[in-house]
Amino acid sequence: MIWTRDSAAASERCASPARRLLVIFNPAAGRRRRRRLAAVLDGLERQGSEVALRETASAGDAERVARECGPDIGAVVVAGGDGTINEAINGLMAREPSSSPALGIIPIGTTNVLSRDLGIPQQAEALAQLLARGETRNIYVGRANGRHFSLMCGVGMDAHIVSRTSLRLKKRIGKLAYVVQGLRELVANVPRRYRVEIDRSEVVEASSVIVTKSRLYGGEFQLAPQAAIGRPELQVCLFLRGGRFSTLVYVIGMVAGHLDRMPGYRTVTARAIRIDGPDGDPTQLDGDPGGGLPLEIGLGEHPLTVIAP
Known part of the structure; x- marks a missing residue:
């Protein structure tokens, strides 16, 4: 499923180009979480981002998608909780650093600890602006038994x-x-x-x-x-x-x-x-x-x- 910018959104875009995003989403999420995701996706469209949505079907899908996505993707965005984010991180860490997209988060999981630690905004429009054009920074992850x-x-x-x-x-x-x-x-x-x-x-x-x-x-x-x-x-x-x-x-x-x-x-x-x-x-x-x-x-x-x- 693809959302692309329309002429109105393009006329309002900022000087910096919006990222091309790959959003990973678990379709088993409830209605409230789906509504939150839809609100962020609408905000991304207004920001001028091109977004591809990939739904997971089983454990390991998020890791595989993050590991195999193409070089044209500016960021892999996880719409989910810390477990799905963990999968995506393992996929991204398996790539060469020079070819790895950034990680973005749409927090709709049970606890969302990582997003709280990073200070990810909860309001849909602010989150969309961050994902489309916001700054990046490096974090250091741990490794346990590989x-x-x-x-x-x-x-x-x-x-x-x-x-x-x-x-x-x-x-x-x-x-x-x-x-x-x-x-x-x-x-x-x-x-x-x-x-x-x-x-x-x-x-x-x-x-x-x-x-x-x-x-x-x-x-x-x-x-x-x-x-x-x-x-x-x-x-x-x-x-x-x-x-x-x-x-x-x-x-x-x-x-x-x-x-x-x-x-x-x-x-x-x-x-x-x-x-x-x-x-x-x-x-x-x-x-x-x-x-x-x-x-x-x-x-x-x-x-x-x-x-x-």
């Missing part, structure tokens, strides 16, 4: 929550599905310990570990305030204590914005991390299941260009 992530990867409590949350329930109640599964994990209170090797110099044991590029967690809370997606480094968030009481303390501290003051919690800046634990224990990557342990984590091979303020 797969790239823009937000975080982890093991322990949050990885078990992600791996066990019902997709059907997630579609029905959104982010609350993670809260439901989190309560189940808290009641079960299964003890876990992981060995974390940081930059080949320090070894720590922890009950949960989150390696993050983003300062935000779940779209609402600050996990690592010092994290910066524009810097070539990772923040290792170590939850040193296990058990129900310590887990509740961590949750209260995060909700209150004072996690860094909670006993048994620390963060470390690093570039290379290895996490060992029970073989096959689940991991999470950008909020989706990411395979099993052990986990080798580092930075992506090169920066990723994004359209962002």
